[in-house]
Amino acid sequence: MSLQKEVTPMSQTAMSTLGIETIVNYLGGGVFCCKNDGVLTIAYASTSFYSMFEYSEGEITALNGPSPNRVLSSDQRINWGRLAENLKKRGLAELELKLVQKSGNYIWAICCLRLMIAEDGSEYFCGILEDVTKRRRSIKREREQLEIIKKAKRELANSEERYRIIMEQAADPICDYNFKTQELYCSPPFKEKFGLEVNADGLLEQLYHSDIIYEDDKSRILNDVYSFLNGKNPKSPEYRFKDVNGAYRWYRVRSTVLCDEQKEPLRMIAFISDIDRQKRETMSLKEKAEHDQLTGLYNRMTTNTLIDKVISQSSTGSRHALFTIDIDNFKNVNDNLGHLVGDEVIVNIASKIKKKFREDDIIGRIGGDEFVVFLTDISRRDVERKADVLQTIFRNAHPHDDPELKVSGSIGVAFYPEDGTNYYELFSKADAAMYAAKNSGKDAYRTYADTARQDK
Template sequence: MSQKAAEEFDLRRIINYLGAGILCCKNDDALTIVYASSPFYEMLGFREGEITALNSSEHPVLSADQRYNRPNFMQSFFPGDYSNHVEIELKLIKKDGHHIWVSCSLRLLIEEDGSELLCGVIEDITEKRRSLNKEREQFEIIRKAKRELAASEERYRIIMEQAADPILDYNFKTQEIYYSHPFQDRFGTGFSTDGLLDGLCHSDIVFAEDKQRLVDDLYGFMHGRRQKNPDYRFMDVNGTYRWYRVRSTIIRDEKGDLSRMIVFFIDIDNQKKETLRLRERAERDLLSGLYNHVTTSRLIDKAIDESVPGSQHALFLIDIDNFKDINDHLGHLLGDEVIGEVSAKLRSQFRENDIVGRIGGDEFVVFLKNISMRDIQRKAELLQNVFRSIRPEQNRDFQVSGSIGVSVYPKHGRDYHELFEKADAAMYAVKHNGKNSCCIYSDIVQ
C-alpha cells in the first residue's frame, strides 16, 4: 500500500470511528454523492455506495416535501461569500421507508474547474426533535392547568393527570406535595412533607452527587434565576437511578408571593448516557483509554483554579525509556502492548479524582491533588515499581523502565503550562543521568 493510500485509509478509518455522518455531494439538482462516510449510510440503513444521490428521481432520499431548490439554497450564503457554514434541517427517507430528521452543517466549496461541492457533517436529530415536541406538549398541559386553576381545582387535577410523565405540585402555603399517578408509579410515595427542599436533602430518590446541585438550582429558580443544567438522576421504584430533565414553573398569588411550584420530570436516560458516552470517547486517547492531551491540560487547569489557599498538588511527567528502540527493534505491536500495559497499571494505582493522561507517543502525565512532599516521594517510587512489574506477553524477557520528572504547585508553577515545563526539565535531568529514576524539579535548581 502506498503512503498516500495508507493516509487515505487512516483518514477514512478515523472519520468512521468518530461516528459522525460525513457527506460531500455535487451542488446539482440531484445532489450527486461524491463521498459519504459509513455512519451516514448506516444512519439511513443503506450499504456503502447503494445510493448515489440524495435527490434522484429513481430512489429519492430527500423527502418529497423538501425537494432541493438550488437558487433558494444559494440565498442562504452571504452575497459573494461562500466560506460561511449553513445550518439546515432535512427530512430524509431511510431504506425501510421510515423518515428521520437530520441537522446539516454545510460549506460550499468551489473547485478549480468551477464545479461546486456541498460538504459537511450530518447528525441524526430525530430523537431530539421528538423530545423537544414532547416537552412542548407537556408545557402546554402545564400552561393549560394554570389557566384552569382559578376556575376549578378539580378540573386542574384532571388536566395534570393527563400528562404521561411524572409531575410534582408543591404548595408553598401549606407545604403539601401532590404527586401525579405517573410520579407515584415511577418513584413511589415521593419525598417527606417537611418541605420540598428539606425533602430533597433527606431523600434517597435523588442521586447523592446530584442532590446539592438540584437543591441549589430549585432554590435559585424560586428566586428568579434560570436553571442552567436541569438534568439529574432519580431512583425509581426498582432501585435504579435514571437521568431526568427537570422543568419547573412557578405560580404566584395576587400579591406576587410564591403559591405553587410545578415540577415536571422528563426521562432522558438513554439520550443522556449516549451523550456522556460520546463525550467520554472524545476526551480519551484511543490506544490507552486515558485522557488525551487536550483534556488532561484542561482538567489540571480546572483543578488548580478550584484549589483553596494552601493547597499543594504534584504533576508527574513520565517517559518510557528507549521507546523508539522498542518500536524499531521489537515492532510496533509490542510498542502498543507496552503502552497498553503502562496505561492499565497507571489507572489501577490512582484514585478516581486523580488525573491520568497520555499526552504523547510514550509520555504520560499524572496530577495528584492535595499531596504532601513525603507522599510525592512515595508515589514516585510506586510509579517506578509500576514499570518494573511490566512484562509484555510477546517478550517476557523485556524489561520496561521509565524516567519521571516532578513539579509541585504552587512552588514550581501556577498552571499546567508552567508545571509541565518544570517537570519536563526534571525528567530530562533523569534521562541525562542514566534514566530509570525520578527527579523533583527542586533537586536540579538547588
C-alpha cells in the same frame, strides 16, 4: 472516494493527527472529512455516516452539493470561510445542523468540527455527527407539557375539578403543591413511575432521607429547590430518581409557580421527564471523546484542556508539577512479543499509575508509550517520591516475566510557575528533561532545572 485517493500528501500525518481510525472504531456517530471548497466535497466518511443519511458510499460526493443528493438543508446559512477562520483561532466548533436524508426526512445533528490543513495547503473540515433528533422531540414534548400547565392556569379560576382533569392528561409525572391549603397532588403517572405515596408535611425532608433520590444528587436538588423558591432557575435540573423497579434513572424536572391576582404564590407545579437514555448516550459519547480507549486515561486533547483549566484557576503561590514519562525499550516488546502484548503492558502500567495517585490528579496517555501526570500543590520532595513510585511501576511491568525484554521509564519534570505558565510551556520543558533522562542511560528522572544547569 477515500481520503487516501483524494489527497495523498495528507494521508499519514492527517490520519494520525485526527485519530479517525480510533473514532470510527469506538464512536457511533457519523465521522467525515470534507474539502473547504464551498460544496464540501467528501474526502472520507465512515459507514455510520452514510447510514445516518440512508445512502451507500458513493451515492453522495458532497455535503453541500446540488439536489437531490444534498445533505445540508438548503435553509441553513453557514459562512464556511468565516467558520474556517474561527477554527484556526479556536481549534474546535460545535454546530447544530439540519440535515436531509435520502428519503427526504429531516434530522438534527450536533457536529463537533475541526479544521485540518494538508501539506499542500488544502483545508479540510473534519468532524463527528451525533443524531439529536429524538432529543429535540423530547424538548418539544416538554414544551407541550408547559402548554398544558399554562392551560391549567387559565382554567384554574373557573373550576378546580377541570384543572385536575387537565393535569391528569399529561403523560409525564406531575406534582402540584398548593401553598394556601398545603395540599400535595401527585398525578397517576407519578405513582405508576415511582410507586411512592408522599404528603406535603415535611416533603423535602422525606425525600432527602429516603432513597428515592440518588445519594450524590441530594444536596444539589435541595439547593436547586431553595434557589427556585427564591426566584432563580437551576442551570441543569437533571437528577437520578429510583423508579418502581428499584432502578435509578435520569429525569429532568421543570417547575413553575402560579400566582393569584395579588401576585401571591398559589401553586408550585413540577413535571418530570424521563431522559435516561439520552443522558446516558450523551455521557457515553463524552466519555469516549475525552478518554483514551485502550487505557481509560485522559487523551491528549483532554489532558491539555484540564491542565490549562487548573492553571488558570491557580492562586498566587501555587506550585504544580508536570511529569512526562516514556517507556524505555518498548519497541523491543512490540517487535519480539507482538503489539497485543505491548498493549497489555500499557494497560497494566496505566492501571497501576491510576491506583498510586489522587483522584484529582490529571493522568493522560498522550502517545503510544508516552504518559503525562500533572500534580497540583506539591513540594519538590514529594515530586521526588512520586518519581520513585513511577519508576517502580515501570520496572515491574516486565512483559511475561521475560528478563530479556525488561522495560523501565524515563521521566522528565517541569514546575509551574517557574518553568511555564501553560500546558504547552510546561510540556516542552518536561519533555526536554525526559530526553535528558533517556540520554543519561534511561530508567531515570530529571527536572528541567537540573537539565538547564547541565547544559551551561
